[in-house]
Amino acid sequence: MQVTRISPGVVKVTAARMGVLERLVIPQVLAGMLVTIRHLVKNLFDLKQLPTISYPEVKRVYSERFRGRHILTSREDGTTRCVACYMCSTACPAECITIEAGEDERTREKFPVRYDIDLLRCVFCGYCVDACPEDAIYMTRDYEMAIDTRARAVVGLRDLVVPPNFPVAPMGWRPYYGGIEKKGTAGGTGLGQPLRSAPFEDDAPPNPDLYRGSE
């Protein structure tokens, strides 16, 4: 194509001028073939440069900001950091988070009795992470969430809560506005409820397809 300036800030694009030989079909098809053959040869002799990957044997590495499946983090004593303040469910544009709050009678501390995320409603925008004042919800780099029934798309505490000191390195989207260090545990006494014991026994069985946890 040819580009000619016709006035300041405006250029006119016209078709390439073609000689007699270029007007014929076969030479141009051959010229095109040269381009594709160059690609073929390059790809054959430099397999590392191939843009395709053999998924699922090879998995693409996403950045540390990837917005994948959520997790709920825990304090060092094993209680969930979540204090059931409803910030995430308020900020959620897809209205996919359902929370029920409970209260520890000894410490008067709120914690979630039920925390459900409907992954089919979720749009993975990361607003819940931005809204959390407690550093309690992160998004992971886990993007394989295939399920076979709609009911399985609703993940609860059982699938979301990870053990304390869960490594942050494989995480995706997490609070980025400035530093991410959280000093102390806001309002927490450290007594709290033990994780994954009595309150959760009558929960639905964990969903092995969705939770790959710490292993």
Place this chain on the structure above:
Amino acid sequence: MSTLTKYSAIPYTGPAPTNREAYVPKEVAAMDARGAEIAAALPGVEQETGQDLPTFVVPKAHIVATLTALKSAGYTLPLDLWGVDYPAREQRFDVMYQLYSLEKNERVRLKVRVAEDESVPTGTGVFKGLNWYEREVFDMYGVRFDGHPNLRRILCHEAFQGHALRKDYDPAQRWILTEKDVAKIIPKIDPRFEDVDTDFERVTLNLGPSHPATHGTLRIVVTLDGERIIGADQEIGYLHRCFEKSCETHTYQQAIPFTDRLNYMSAIINNVGYCMAVEKLLGITAPPRAQHIRLMLCEFMRIADHLVCIGTNLVDMGALTNFWYLFQPREEIYGLIEACCGARLLPSYTRIGGLAVDAPPNFLEMAQRLVERLPKHINDVEKLVDKNKIFLDRVVGVAPITPELAIEYGFTGPCLRACGVPFDVRKASPYLGYETYDFDVPIADGGDTFARYLVRMEEMRQSLKILQQAIDRGMPEGPVIVDNPYVALPPKSKVYNEMESLIYHFKLIMHGIQPPVGETYFQVEGGNGELGFYVVSDGTKNPYRVRCRPPCFQIYSAFPDMIIGQTIPDAVAALGSLNIIAGELDH
């Protein structure tokens, strides 16, 4: 073990505190003065002052005369027509027009106020481009347009009852379309071919809604005489999700992920357009660093949009190789977007007042590498098809549109520039500092499929030129979001450790951003043309009305005019070159 007290999830339902301040646009004095000048030439028209554009309230009896007068005064491009519902008023609907003058680079807004049982005379006799918009206002508000050639629902289906954008319509209401309700579309045969008697039988054929050549759920009904198309009509709305109603039931911040889904090929441009409209209403500007990142990502998205458009267009014509050559750089661009915000297709990267997070530290190096790699792919495709007779035979002179007709239909973007009209929002009303960059607006002659291909190819190179300049300038230092606790969430380090910031954090999420009361319009250059957002605020946390001007809408409404007299394969090639994105078309 303590016993647990169960509380039910109580969503916040109390009355949100209201911002009672009135919105005063920056340019109000100049616009009021200009409006008074224009109003002097228009009989029976009343000027509305205090707006960001020259605005006039037109009695409905005068609207056709006013449109005609403005058209002859140079306001030839019908940009938009939409409605707003104020149920408390006796004349509850505002039917709003926006016209643009290419010579004067000026916009005017007209308002026609009508009551529920009133109708408006149609403007389709003056501007053909108003046809679909009037159908949309009829569909969404039930305002009738007298004399409209085909006044039926456009986005909602036939079994839909009520009008979705009326304030008294319940957004949770669902309507199910069954087969017996589906309207049968029989396209009108073009008068040029009505009496032509050929030996062929006339056949009416459905192209779509689920057809590999339509790239999205579009339905085109064509009447064929042999191989020639002699009548065509379209049906849209298969992807309609009433984005505008969803915005009204969510906060300003929550609407950003919805804008991703408009033109999902260049989602960041939608994010930027919406955020800048709300920022205009709030009277704030994003910090320089955020603007710089926004500009660079917008240009990358524009390139990605054009890559997909040209790639899929060539696939429709059987040239599959180009598709792979063009999709690889697109994947690399999405890799950069993903590194910035963690999602490839639907980034939701911007926030009102700036960006969600800063770009990664190696952003400029990644951008530089991409800018160096992209021309190779574009050149490869150029070598493959530019002089190829098979390609040229398929595109040169196919589905042409004259500049006059394109303007009357309200074309913008590459499709208008392919007709030789150098209108580009980045030049006409620069934003994000585009005026400081050296780039050219490419135009081409003919307005055919080939011209659109040429314009898009050159536009990608111009975008690369802008990107190279942006990289050379380096990234401005500073924050990426405004330091205003009423607009942006405080930094997390403060939220965790300071009471004040924690309160602001809670306040902002619970009560949202509350812009001053008023209305504004902001436009950006999207991948397909002018993408405008009109936002009305009533001072609460939810927008009173968000209107998106999707550039595809008017381009696609001209499609029958472009393909009549052509063949089906030509129509497919033309459709690809128009870059119709169903998500944006059906908002």
